[in-house]
């Protein structure tokens with residue numbers, strides 16, 4: 001069906017669809033007065049009255065996180081034309097899209113540079129009492145223009161407050177929880193039906209980093225007669241030898257990372273500084289700098305190059321203004 005441009009909240013001209021989420025559509029919009037591009041999430045109120053809309057909840061999470069670099073800024077949120085609307089900073093490609101541009105995997109150097117920022121974003125969300133419950137490469141995107149080297153954390157649809165905002169008490173441990181998020185990156189506790197806490201975000205981040213480095217995880221593409229069987233098999237792989245083998249063939253820092261995350265108790269705060277130091281020491285020992293030479297901007301370091309046409313390669317005009325968009 002052809003897309004007909006329309007206007008939303010009076011001053012956003014919607015030009016195209018960016019994507020469809022679990023509960024609505026995300027549009028690309030131009031602010032008619034400032035000429036800034038924004039991403040606009042729109043959710044129609046659920047048909048059943050007792051079913052809550054998700055977007056106001058997500059907007060509330062964004063408000064708790066506002067002001068920090070690496071979290072998209074909310075430009076407008078509320079009801080418009082009978083729909084829930086959330087207008088926010090327009091982001092560039094997510095890390096899984098960029099991985100594909102780099103012919104399926106990043107160099108260790110790029111993964112370590114990204115890891116520092118990803119750890120920082122997750123730590124920040126935790127510091128605000130939020131557990132993300134869906135940490136995966138698709139939920140981290142690079143910024144636009146002068147923020148092209150900044151990793152942004154977005155999509156808080158599954159996040160939850162793990163502390164009571166009044167008393168500060170940690171939520172209670174439970175074992176009867178439903179499966180949530182993305183199986184590929186889910187922690188072992190999620191497979192076991194346990195309430196998810198900070199340790200589980202860290203474990204999912206670990207899987208995400210290894211996925212970006214190797215281009216795949218061992219439990220992708222396994223044969224299974226049905227979905228339940230497959231999920232059970234993935235759980236066994238994460239609990240046993242498949243993970244051990246994965247970690248023994250990965251750089252040793254990842255083994256230490258998982259040892260720490262898997263050793264955390266339900267309410268325990270991860271030692272973010274220790275985890276960052278692990279990766280920083282590796283950067284130092286290799287003589288690598290935290291610079292902007294990320295694989296997709298400088299594909300000369302990639303054994304097989306990138307899928308970007310030549311004119312996109314590290315041309316500053318593409319990273320310094322809003323034209324940089326490799327989706």
Ligand SMILES: Nc1ncnc2c1ncn2[C@@H]1O[C@H](COP(=O)(O)OP(=O)(O)OP(=O)(O)O)[C@@H](O)[C@H]1O
Nearest residue numbers: 018019020021022023026039088089090091155157
């Ligand atoms: N701020 C943004 N800037 C650019 N693109 C965005 C932005 N937010 C979302 N998108 C695009 O819209 C798509 C849908 O996003 P959304 O966060 O609603 O859902 P999702 O992550 O795909 O699914 P789910 O809602 O099930 O988590 C994303 O895949 C992304 O391509």
